[in-house]
Amino acid sequence: MTTTTESAATVAPASDRDAFRDGAVDERSRARLAENGLDYRRVQIDGDGYAPWLQVVARGFQDGERSDEQIAATRERSRYRRLTGVFDPAAPMAEAPVATIASWLGELTVPGGAALPSAAISAVTVAPTHRRRGIARAMLEGELRAAHAAGIPMAMLTVSESTLYGRYGFAPAAASASWRIDTKRARWIGPRPEGRVDFIPRERLRELIPALHDRSRLGSAGEIDVPGGHWDNFAGTRPDAEKAGEKRALQYADAAGEVRGLALYSVRENHDDFTKATVTVAYLLAETDDAYAALWRFLLELDLVAEVRASELTVDEPLRWMIADQRAATVTVQDHQYVRILDVPAALEARRYGAGATIALQVSDPLGFAEGRFLLEIDGDGAARVTPIGAEAAPAGAVEADLGVEELSAVYLGGVPFATLAAAGRARATDIALAGRVFGWHTAPRLSIWY
Ligand SMILES: CC(C)(COP(=O)(O)OP(=O)(O)OC[C@H]1O[C@@H](n2cnc3c(N)ncnc32)[C@H](O)[C@@H]1OP(=O)(O)O)[C@@H](O)C(=O)NCCC(=O)NCCS
Incomplete structure (x- = not known):
């Protein structure tokens, strides 16, 4: 097993x-x-x-x-x-x-x-x-x-209450967005890819989803490798699952017949008006832009449905640019994926950066793990070398930055601008704009599950 x-x-x-x-x-x-x-x-x-x-x-x-x-x-x-x-x-x-x-x-x-x-x-x-x-x-x-x-x-x-984990150095580094889309108003203006959307048994979705997620997860900072049991919860394939039959499973296969996307949703009827059912998307996984467009279009164009709800989306969904009326979507944003750096050189060397620079980072950590002064040298490709430097002077031209482990963890996934934390009085740098470009990333981080 x-x-x-x-x-x-x-x-x-x-x-x-x-x-x-x-x-x-x-x-x-x-x-x-x-x-x-x-x-x-x-x-x-x-x-x-x-x-x-x-x-x-x-x-x-x-x-x-x-x-x-x-x-x-x-x-x-x-x-x-x-x-x-x-x-x-x-x-x-x-x-x-x-x-x-x-x-x-x-x-x-x-x-x-x-x-x-x-x-x-x-x-x-x-x-x-x-x-x-x-x-x-x-x-x-x-x-x-x-x-x-x-x-x-x-x-x-991930947390049930936001107030608990900052004291241990955790920070919300990937926010999640929840959407409520008025489908009668939205009108699809996005791509209409080749390939096809089909219903499949939930058990088939359960078979396909781990590999598809594994191929996709490295494309989005903040995602994690999902333990298998989570997929059973989504797909309703646990032996003790309740109301599993309410979940509908879809696949998108590209023109070559390869499955590139999967979605699970349920429908709640509106007994006062049968044209106004509500669809809740439990999970939508798209490996390609075509899969994303095809599955969302399918969901937004369902007959007898007035509202589509989805959560654990990024704060910057391409979907916003695929509907004619952006106000058809009501979006709420919440803290979601919390991270906590335990080893500064290992964590900072693992990611890529948005700009080349040399930064002397002073990090404070009440629990000690990340405490210290580090030299972050980022090359033109955005790769970093990180060296603990103690009290040593930083090289000429280096940006000096000073922040706590909570704030360093917050900017780590590229979704929280350094300048925002500086304006909030929670981080300092001799060149805030450059520090912001360095830690920023061109796509918003996302975590599509709770764990
Ligand atoms: C939240 C919970 C785990 C706290 O446990 P606890 O043993 O009472 O917490 P502690 O006594 O160790 O307190 C730890 C710190 O958290 C603070 N704290 C505890 N509960 C808090 C709450 N609900 N809101 C804000 N702060 C809280 C304490 O003041 C203490 O602060 P300090 O150490 O900086 O002085 C417990 O109340 C609980 O099980 N709640 C229900 C389940 C839950 O929400 N779990 C969290 C899942 S993400």
Whole structure:
């Protein structure tokens, strides 16, 4: 069984993923929690501890109790995860954790199309009976130290609340846009590519989507390698899936017959007016511009539909330029993909830059991982060499920049202008315009899932 998506492009080999998954908890956090009578330990996915761990996660996210079938299905799709819990031996249900966290070694696409090994963090919950005692902080710091000790240069997460993770150095680096399109008003003026759009079984989409996503993800900074279980959630192909039959699956094949795009959507009827149904796009994946145009056109021209909704899009969709009336779309933007640099030279050398320059970067980091002064030398092709320079003077002509790890992480994917952070009083540079061109990128970063 395959639980992670791995491609030829993968830079996080299975052995590294397994080593991180199976590694011990961070000793400092373990000792800190032990001082408060709490036990911080790994949870084995095949052990008796898995079901109570998962029930606590569901409760933490305001969800109901999981059935045995749901637990079995989730277990089968979660083998790539490193699971950790905090236990209170004095609690009546001592086998159930009072706090949870999950993580795994994944890959983050960076500007220029490289994949950077990155520790993904998820399932952060603390029981309401144990809140505000520093448990979340101990777990987050613990997982960041574990990732750093494993040589992983980046951490990443998506969040239910925006206020929680800045204190650990995470910053929203790829925003997501949600669209509501009045289809009667939009009118398609985009390309009408050759090739064809066809309905396919959801199971067929589930088969096709991992490879198509793997071929596409390096084209968009912010995307990650998607664990296989996520595709089952989208496609409704889990054995415990609810209302799976509501999802319609589409493929776009180009003129040569190659599948270049996939989409999943559901329709909600309007009983007061049967010409005004609402379509919700669960996922649209396009490997080529033609696939993008063909699938969006199909969705916007569906009969009996008045509104199409889609989310986790980029803040700069070509779709805006494919409809005659841009005000047919109501777009809302939200913070989405959070990243946290753990190793400045490794992270900064992995991406490409928008301009050549030499920058002396002073980075502050309350947790220490990224703290220091670094010389960033970017050549004419936008490739960088990064050297820690301590208190050394920067070469003549270098831009001096000074910012925290949160701000450096924010600009890392090229979606947050340096000048915006400078104007907000959160970054300084002797040449803000040049720093902005260096860190900027020509396409907006995107993350098309939650994890
Ligand atoms: C959010 C949650 C994990 C916090 O856990 P916790 O153990 O109470 O947090 P801690 O006591 O370790 O507090 C850590 C820091 O976060 C702050 N904090 C905690 N909850 C916060 C909230 N909801 N909003 C803003 N700040 C919060 C604390 O003030 C503390 O700040 P400091 O260390 O800088 O002084 C917990 O309340 C929870 O499980 N909530 C429901 C699930 C959830 O939202 N998970 C997050 C998924 S992305």
